[in-house]
Amino acid sequence: MTEAARPRTAGPAAAGWLGTADQLRTVLMRAADGITVQDANGQVRFANEAAARAMGFEDPDELMRTPQAELIARFELLDASGEPLSPHLLPGRRLLLGGPEEGAVVRFRVRATGDERWSIVRPSAVRDADGRIEFVISSFQDVTALKQSEQHLSLLADAGAILGGSVDYQETLNELARLVVSELADWCVVDIVEPESGVRRVAVAHVDPEKVRLAEEVQRRYPTDDTETGAVARVLETREPMLLREVTDEQLAAAAQDEEHAAQLRVLGLRSVLIVPLVARDNVLGALTLVRSDPARAFGEEDLPITRELAARAAVAVDNARLLNDATEALRLRDDFLAIASHDMRTPLAAILGYLQLARRRLAASDAPDLDRIGDYLASAEATTNRLTGLVADLMDISLLRSGQPLPLDRSRISLSELAGRIVEQHRRLAPDSPISLETNADPVVVDTDVRRLERVLDNLVGNAVKFSPPGAEITVSATAADGSACLTVTDRGRGIPEGELGSIFERYRRGSNALGVRGTGLGLAGSREIVRQLGGEIEVSSRLGEGSTFTVRLPLPDDAP
Amino acid sequence: MADIGAYNRETMAPPADGSQVLIVEDDAGLREVYADALRAEGFGVALASDGNQALALLADRPRVPCAVLLDLRMPGMDGWELARRLRDDTRWHLLPIVVVAAHYRVAEEARRIGAAAWLQKPVTLDRLITAVRDVCEPIASGASLQ
Numbered sequence: 189m190t191e192a193a194r195p196r197t198a199g200p201a202a203a204g205w206l207g208t209a210d211q212l213r214t215v216l217m218r219a220a221d222g223i224t225v226q227d228a229n230g231q232v233r234f235a236n237e238a239a240a241r242a243m244g245f246e247d248p249d250e251l252m253r254t255p256q257a258e259l260i261a262r263f264e265l266l267d268a269s270g271e272p273l274s275p276h277l278l279p280g281r282r283l284l285l286g287g288p289e290e291g292a293v294v295r296f297r298v299r300a301t302g303d304e305r306w307s308i309v310r311p312s313a314v315r316d317a318d319g320r321i322e323f324v325i326s327s328f329q330d331v332t333a334l335k336q337s338e339q340h341l342s343l344l345a346d347a348g349a350i351l352g353g354s355v356d357y358q359e360t361l362n363e364l365a366r367l368v369v370s371e372l373a374d375w376c377v378v379d380i381v382e383p384e385s386g387v388r389r390v391a392v393a394h395v396d397p398e399k400v401r402l403a404e405e406v407q408r409r410y411p412t413d414d415t416e417t418g419a420v421a422r423v424l425e426t427r428e429p430m431l432l433r434e435v436t437d438e439q440l441a442a443a444a445q446d447e448e449h450a451a452q453l454r455v456l457g458l459r460s461v462l463i464v465p466l467v468a469r470d471n472v473l474g475a476l477t478l479v480r481s482d483p484a485r486a487f488g489e490e491d492l493p494i495t496r497e498l499a500a501r502a503a504v505a506v507d508n509a510r511l512l513n514d515a516t517e518a519l520r521l522r523d524d525f526l527a528i529a530s531h532d533m534r535t536p537l538a539a540i541l542g543y544l545q546l547a548r549r550r551l552a553a554s555d556a557p558d559l560d561r562i563g564d565y566l567a568s569a570e571a572t573t574n575r576l577t578g579l580v581a582d583l584m585d586i587s588l589l590r591s592g593q594p595l596p597l598d599r600s601r602i603s604l605s606e607l608a609g610r611i612v613e614q615h616r617r618l619a620p621d622s623p624i625s626l627e628t629n630a631d632p633v634v635v636d637t638d639v640r641r642l643e644r645v646l647d648n649l650v651g652n653a654v655k656f657s658p659p660g661a662e663i664t665v666s667a668t669a670a671d672g673s674a675c676l677t678v679t680d681r682g683r684g685i686p687e688g689e690l691g692s693i694f695e696r697y698r699r700g701s702n703a704l705g706v707r708g709t710g711l712g713l714a715g716s717r718e719i720v721r722q723l724g725g726e727i728e729v730s731s732r733l734g735e736g737s738t739f740t741v742r743l744p745l746p747d748d749a750p
Numbered sequence: 751m752a753d754i755g756a757y758n759r760e761t762m763a764p765p766a767d768g769s770q771v772l773i774v775e776d777d778a779g780l781r782e783v784y785a786d787a788l789r790a791e792g793f794g795v796a797l798a799s800d801g802n803q804a805l806a807l808l809a810d811r812p813r814v815p816c817a818v819l820l821d822l823r824m825p826g827m828d829g830w831e832l833a834r835r836l837r838d839d840t841r842w843h844l845l846p847i848v849v850v851a852a853h854y855r856v857a858e859e860a861r862r863i864g865a866a867a868w869l870q871k872p873v874t875l876d877r878l879i880t881a882v883r884d885v886c887e888p889i890a891s892g893a894s895l896q
Contacts, residue, residue, distance in 0.1 A: 527854055531823070534852035535777050538872035542783030545875045549790065572779050618825060 217248070222307070222328040226280055228321055231256050242305060242330055244298040266295040279311040280326040289313060293331070302484025306335040340494045343371050347498055351505035355512050358390050364502055365393035368478065372494070374457060375399075375479035379420050380506065381472060384692055387424070390474075403456055410449045423463045423475050429496065432461040433486050457481025462491055464499040468507035476502060521590075529583050536576040543569035582644060586711060589718045597638045597722065601746065604633040604674050608667040611646045621659040624650070627666035635674045636746045637723050645716045645727075646676055649739050652713075653680035656737075673725075673742040681736040690729060769816040769886045770794035774804045774832060775850070776824040784819055784850075787875045788882060801827025805835060808842060815845065816886035817866075819878075822851040822859060833863035846885040850878065 206212055216223055222239030224232050235248040244262065245251040251259070265273040275281060279292045291310035297303065307328040313321045350363045361378045368376040378391040394400050423430050435458055444450035459481050466474040476499045480487060547565040551557050585595055605628035612626045635642075646665075653663045657680045664679040685693060694717045711719070713727075720727045724744050731737035771793050775781045778799070785795040796815065798804035801824070808815075818836070822829035829851065836842040846866035850873055853859050860868035867881045 531852045531854060534871040535780065538852070539777060539779035539783055541872040542780060542787070542875060546783060546786050546790075549787075549875070553790075568779055568782070 264297040268293045279309045283311045305332045355509045357509040362391045365391040373478035374481045377477040380474035429464045460486035462487040466503035468503035604667040624663045633669045649678040656682035676741040679738040684733040685731040772815040772818045775821045801832030
């Protein structure tokens with residue numbers, strides 16, 4: 189700025205205000221940027237408050253009293269790319285050693301606290317009349333926050349590329365974990381809540397693959413499931429992040445099963461833990477766990493935003509992958525359904541076509557056709573048409589049930605024992621090798637229900653019992669009233685259902701339950717349960733491996749039941 | 751619409767010798783339709799609702815049928831299994847099979863089990879009779895099955 193450009197009024201006033209050494213000193217001390225002055229030997233002669241803070245000192249005097257070598261030893265110096273930086277290349281010292289008057293980005297880690305900071309350092313030399321440097325003024329601006337957000341943005345961009353790269357979320361989460369351990373943590377673990385099988389650990393990464401092997405070894409020797417009982421379970425339940433700033437030796441020892449386990453946990457380096465839930469469309473899909481091993485680099489509140497953002501993106505990726513899977517599966521099911529439905533309609537159609545052709549042939553064959561015979565054919569065609577109509581209605585029901593819509597029920601008062609008797613009779617004819625016994629109360633049990641739908645359910649249960657029983661093994665069907673409910677039970681002496689599968693055999697769309705049965709029932713256990721529920725009842729199963737299973741349908745008795 | 755496989759000849763005289771056709775079909779109505787249609791053409795019929803019954807019928811009778819009309823999907827022993835058993839048994843391995851099924855890849859399935867002909871449900875009686883004649887007539891006119 190030239191003399192002429194200086195504002196006339198402000199000039200003298202400012203000069204007047206900054207006239208005293210005290211005032212100048214205050215301005216320097218309080219400046220937001222750090223300012224230091226080094227003498228020709230490199231010793232710090234002046235430091236302001238910001239400079240002291242940036243270098244981890246309580247106040248500038250303490251900084252100035254510290255000898256130069258000791259001062260340098262307090263920091264680990266790094267250049268912008270993270271490589272170790274010689275103290276001689278710090279801009280101020282470089283200038284003192286005859287280097288250019290040039291600023292630089294300096295990254296340094298305060299050894300005592302582990303705190304990592306970034307500064308832009310700009311030196312300028314003050315020279316005597318002979319051009320020798322009298323002292324160097326360095327100003328440095330803390331750009332740690334800026335640098336971190338730059339790193340976070342780049343991390344998020346990389347994460348976005350990984351997560352958007354594939355619909356196989358197992359693989360993408362593994363890649364994400366590897367990315368996270370290169371940038372944000374020493375360990376990264378991803379747990380996913382599977383809709384049917386519970387929590388599954390899909391990714392475990394550490395910067396050192398050896399550690400991952402050790403972790404697997406420890407898990408094998410000391411199986412613990414923190415996805416069910418531990419911190420991860422709590423995060424999945426509360427949907428809130430959990431920060432364990434510092435895991436102490438005592439805490440590790442308390443979590444360990446014995447001394448050796450504790451020692452191994454210490455080797456794994458579980459020192460500071462941050463767990464964030466993966467939430468998408470209000471569903472908890474899993475949890476992202478980050479661990480740091482260096483207590484000096486413990487997690488803090490400041491690590492939450494980036495971790496949450498990563499978790500949110502991972503959750504959306506998992507959610508999308510699942511939606512795509514579901515949609516693909518639904519299309520496959522629909523195609524299967526159409527194929528089987530058309531298959532199942534061809535048989536009655538073939539019969540109808542056959543009866544009509546037989547009738548026509550008889551009419552054409554002679555002048556005095558056998559009208560009784562022709563009448564029989566037409567009656568059969570009519571009966572088969574009714575059967576086909578029933579099949580179409582069943583297919584419609586299955587379609588409604590699969591899309592979660594209510595069935596248009598047609599209730600009437602019926603005798604449960606008569607209904608059971610009809611179905612048992614049908615199955616006796618169809619499967620003469622399976623003895624089916626029927627047990628009923630002496631008093632008829634009546635219910636107000638949709639007879640066709642309930643028949644379908646019982647037909648399905650008895651059909652399953654026949655299918656899963658060895659030839660000759662007895663099947664028992666009962667229709668009784670007990671505890672204020674009407675009960676239909678079907679008991680087989682087949683191979684039984686493993687305990688682990690009992691909870692899920694009524695699940696929708698389980699493989700195997702989706703195909704229409706041999707006789708074209710197609711309802712499956714999922715459809716049966718849904719029908720029973722819509723009829724106001726419940727269906728349950730009990731089973732022992734090797735001994736057989738009992739399915740029980742409970743329906744409300746009418747209020748005015750006898 | 752129904753389609754006919756290997757054979758498609760137009761008209762033939764009814765067989766004079768009362769050649770017998772084994773019908774294996776789980777749908778009782780369809781069994782009767784096939785039976786009536788074939789009887790009207792002079793064939794004898796034996797009826798089975800699944801593979802087990804078919805094997806029992808074959809074992810009981812001294813006379814070998816000239817053809818098996820075979821459905822594929824059936825409760826009990828299905829058509830695939832019956833075809834395998836027939837092929838593996840030297841008494842029946844030359845017995846011609848005419849697959850009559852609703853399966854949407856019936857041609858492929860019929861080829862796989864080594865059937866002589868195939869028809870997809872719903873089938874017209876003309877085609878059914880033509881297919882049966884095609885496999886039965888060479889036998890009736892002297893070609894030996896065994």
